[in-house]
Amino acid sequence: MPGKRRRALHLCEMGSFPCARPPPAGDGGGGAGYSRVVYCNDPGCPEATQLDYPGNAISTTRYTVANFIPKSLFEQFRRVANVFFLIVGIVSFSPLAPYRAVSVLLPLIVVVGATMIKEAFEDWRRKKQDIEVNNRKVQVYDGTRAFYQTEWKKLRVGDIVKVEKDEFFPADLLFLSSSFDDGICYVETMNLDGETNLKRKQCLEVTTTLHNECSFHKFKALIRCEDPNEKLYSFIGTMQYQGAQYPLAPQQILLRDSKLRNTQHIYGVVIFTGHDTKVMQNAMDPPSKRSNIERRMDKIVYVLFSGLVLIASTGSIFFGIKTKGEISDRNYRWYIRPDKSSIYFDPSRVALAAFFHFLTSLMLYGCLIPISLYISIEIVKVLQSTFINQDREMYCEETDKPACARTSNLNEELGQVNTILSDKTGTLTCNSMEFVKCSIGGVGYGSGLSEAEEAVRRGSQYESSELKDPPISSEGYNCAAVTRKSVKGFNFKDDRLMNRQWIKEPQSDVIQKFFRILAICHTAIPLVNNSSGDISYEAESPDEAAFVTAARELGFQFYERTQTSISLHEFDPNIGRKVDRTYKLLNILEFSSTRKRMSVIVKTEEDQLLLFCKGADSVIFERLAKNGQEFEAKTKCHINYYSEAGLRTLAIAYRKLSVEEYKKWHEEFLLAKSSVNADRDAIVDETAEKIERDLILVGATAVEDRLQKGVPECINKLAQAGIKIWILTGDKLETAINIGYACQVLRKCMKQIVITLDTPDIDALKKGENNAIEKALHESVAKQIRDAHSQVSVLKGSSGLFALIIDGNSLAFALSRSLENLFLDLAVDCAFVICCRTSPKQKALVTRLVKRSTRKTTLAIGDGANDVGMLQEADIGVGISGVEGMQAVMSSDFAIAQFRFLERLLLVHGHWCYRRIAAMICYFFYKNITFGFILFWFEAHAFFSGQPAYNDWYISFYNVAFTSLPVIALGVFDKDVPSRICLKFPSLHQDGVHNIFFSWPRILGWMLNGVCSSVIIYYFTTSAILQQPFNKDGHGAGTDILGAAMYTCVVWTVNCQLALCLGYFTWIHHVFIWGSIFFWYIFLIIYGSFPPTISTTAYRVFLEACAPSPLYWLSTLFVVISALLPYFLYSTFQRTFFPKYYNIIQSVRLENH
């Protein structure tokens, strides 16, 4: 079963203000971006129709029936190679063409047609889905007294709809009322953000009474709200109803594509339809990425274009010279009638003739441009992706998730990764939190060691061991199935607190308060298992679930949440048994990454007003009251200790409120909430700030995020492969360092360079003026970087490894324009870099900096919404489809279930794909150059008149029939070494980093090889079979026989060449390679048996002339062997005497067998 996916960020707002009174009117909306007006229950009124909002039908297709042909053709002909062939095809209808137009157009039609069919098929699937969605049924109020069924596509803005349980919402709705009296409903937003947990929505109190058909009869309201936008988690608007104005919040908005759960039915007003809905606004194509190889391939195509122009113009110049000579006395070629010449051969207008000849040559040598290269690569990459998706060893059984290549463009880029930028939480760790320690009233509780502590303790063991020798480690736990504990998310052991022993502690009242806060201050939903009575919790973040679980385990069982209350089974030490207590929930001040805290305000049964707050230690300590600092020093000490142990900490505090103070604040707060403008959030935060002060510290919690299985080993392997690893995390410096140790990024033998602004003298600086502080901080960072840099450069090469640790504040300065190069130099010299306390934006910035400055391939890996920027910025984004939501996966290029699969993805699939694509492209150019240059040599002997050596159809079938499949087999199946060896010798990865398979020398070498082959094939074939009688019957060999013989040699040579550079022969390769050669003969027989008016020079050429002639067969054998000889000699000498790393590995493998 799929694991539960949640997100840590984007905590959704829940039950934010359960007030009954209508709030004071806000500023009423309007203005730019807030102009939408919805006439509820009156979509037909003139004002509404005037607004002309789009219907609810959606179309996600790229094409329509009408525009498919022009639009997809346009897409196709944006490729320069296709345009070239189109022009060639058009010109080939003129007498300029060296061969028949149809044989030029056929390959183009095949290639473009295949791509278009693929497009059409994909679009058809989208269309079918659209039709299904548009025709779903929904119940709409008819304006009189009944609901009737209609299709989704017929919905209009302002309609009132009724949505039943487990149905999808047809559009973005304003939630009016539900089958529950208190006007709540639960929705599942899996399609929006991948979260499977239920979210609670709450309608306005004034509309909860609209329960039945009759009540809608008189319902009329006017909604003013924001214009359609893509923000899923915000909504700003007001509703004018019964003369009063009510503010609207995301709480009241039900988004299209989410699902109604645990609620019988709801009524809602359609606000946004069709493409205006938030989910549709969100649907955007991710930025398209192209791989290095593909970019270089474009360059090569340009090189080939210039080669084409070059040889065409060479030919034209010679043609011009020769043609001019035609009319001279000694050289009068009467048999071509220069006196009656057409414009194309006119000796008196040589310049024009040469120009036309140039066009002819462009067509003739068009086969130098590999027309089928793009589609072949596309096919190959799709198949490679299928292999990645199918790989059993990247399949996570616990979560039932295979690896997923979401784009197929970047397969080969995987083999070239130089730097990995990794998120920590959820990526290296499981992101399933376990409550392990706490500090209450200055006393630390919880025994047991965290992983980081264990790793540090074992540190000496790693230090002595070799870099290449991964320790046999039993640590690392399955992320989803934590079976060793009876309670998930709870790993707390302390006899002083367990089993109600806490009442015997001296500060039992503080302990009670502590756990009560944990049980109340959250946004989790209890799920009661009816049969067993067990309660589990659906929480926004795993931390929160761990807290609520911990509270439950220690006797504060949260069992019910309503709109206005939270109920606990609580152990009362005074009575000595469990009692049920209900807390009236007044406000929730939500968590956000800027606030770094959340609070709830409750009223106890004793009518006491309390504010409970939990948050980051720094935030909480700033807001402590004078009398609330009793435990501050000790708690701080504990928090430091916990974070050193790699644990995540939160401080817990509370505050008593007086009724007057609360009332005053509450009004202010409501006002802020109901304002309708862009900075409402800021105003709300500011207001919340006013009550979250003078807190009394109770204690701190520490939860542990376990490392994922296999992470240290994987990192070790990646390091051996020479990949630089950066960890970008939001954690504290100490936590980050400890996690570094735990996953063996850091070792004791490494020299750590720490750049931070958290030093006492910096703190002292902070008292000054703003500008001065900035400057001073900048200076300080610059100085630290410079010092470190000199330190590194002194020791570079001698003692080796450095690790750079930098915190977010410093990073902000280090990334400034003046320092970024210096910083990067330093970072590049260090084996590992840890950036802690980084914001999502900084992550993306760091990624961009690394990518831009090193010019090497970067890979970012992350799992949360906060990593999205980083994933999109990097050359390759890898999303972990793990515990957090789907947002990272949605914006990634590859998705894997666990970090450890990265090893296989990069070292095995990356290596293979890189090698395959590189070899395939090189080979493609080789085969086309071989083919094209033969034409040139022939033309040089045919008066440069543009006469092709082969029959028309041989030429057009070359790329699509006789050489296409083997090259695909090379691109899909070839491997130099098996996966086992790839993993055993990670240094093989460096082949890709240094790009040795696709370096310019190699590419040019292949091209040279092509030229060599063409020379050998042309001259040897002509020398062997021309002039003398071709067979026993004395017939001579003409153009037809020479063409067929040479073509045979070409087909054999290029296919055998492919076989020579393959490292891996399966039956598929055999079928494709030998099949292609065999097919050439078949083709020749079939084509040769067409009437001579169609087959022209190929008529019976094989059966009658070639096949019975020993000369033909003997010369084929000889020419093919000698054409292959240069490459074979080169590669054997190179392998034997100057072996490359992979050559050595290959022979190792051979000997080990």
Add this chain to the structure above:
Amino acid sequence: MEMEGGSSSGSAGGTQTHHRFSPMRSRAFYRFTQQNLPACKPVLTPGWVIMTFLIMGIVFVPVGLVCLHASESVVEIVDRYDVECIPEAYRSNKVAYIKDSSISKNCNRTIKVQKHMKAPIYIYYELDNYYQNHRRFVKSRNDKQLLYGLKYKDTSSCKPEESSNGLPIVPCGLIAWSLFNDSYAFVRDRGEMNVNRKNIAWKSDREHKFGKHVYPFNFQNGTLIGGGKLDPSIPLSDQEDLIVWMRTAALPTFRKLYGIIEEDIDADEIITVHLVNNYNTYSFGGKKKIVLTTSNWLGGKNGFLGMAYIAIGTSFVLISVLFALIHVKYPRPRGDPTYLSWNRKSNAS
């Protein structure tokens, strides 16, 4: 140094688990998706390389010898006559001579046969610097007209020889128009030898490319006469010299079959060739030769293939020896991955 075990992900083999994942799929398909198909993985070890070269050499040299022998056993006589057949007086202006139809073009050549020539003896004419592969030339024909005659009207591809005096030409086009028209007759002591001019074209050409009921029409009637004329009473399919001529040559130097002598010629016999030197190669300086040759299973005389086989075969043997020597002298310890680490390796670009 050996590293053991790979990583956790590497060693968790798929074989134990696959049946759970896809019970319906066959093992072969599973191996396919896991890229684990049975395969042979050729690695070019020095031993292999040496053996390959040696074996190829051993195969190639005998093949070459056989080819060379076959080529050598063919008797071939080549006689260039384009200059000799012009009277001394016209040597300075050959073009004028050849164009002047009033002068007799008869010419006699004597050929001494060195070796016994066994029938059939093939007669070729060889032209040089003659671009039958010029695109303008090659395209100037009409296959449909050749097959269907006057019934087929669209002869635009034959330009500039598609019609004359307002009437279509059959066969049209430059190729037919420039038909080679020197003629040879061979006389030996015993008398004139019989030259068979049938069966000199490919059978498929005779039967399928040239119509049996298509007769030459309006041919060589224009102001400018190109090459030979055709007998309008003989269908195209029987005009074998035309058929041979129209199967265009690949290179500017080419031989075309003229006829077959179906009697043996003994060694040291002297043959007189009565030839009519009609064809104009003088305006562009092309040579004309007459070739008499026998043939065998490998065709005619061409030492290239045999020599090439022998040369390549010998070099294979040499390479393998060289390889072996280098390998013995500088044995490279292979199989040791620590021998070269990436860092120590000379950095590839």
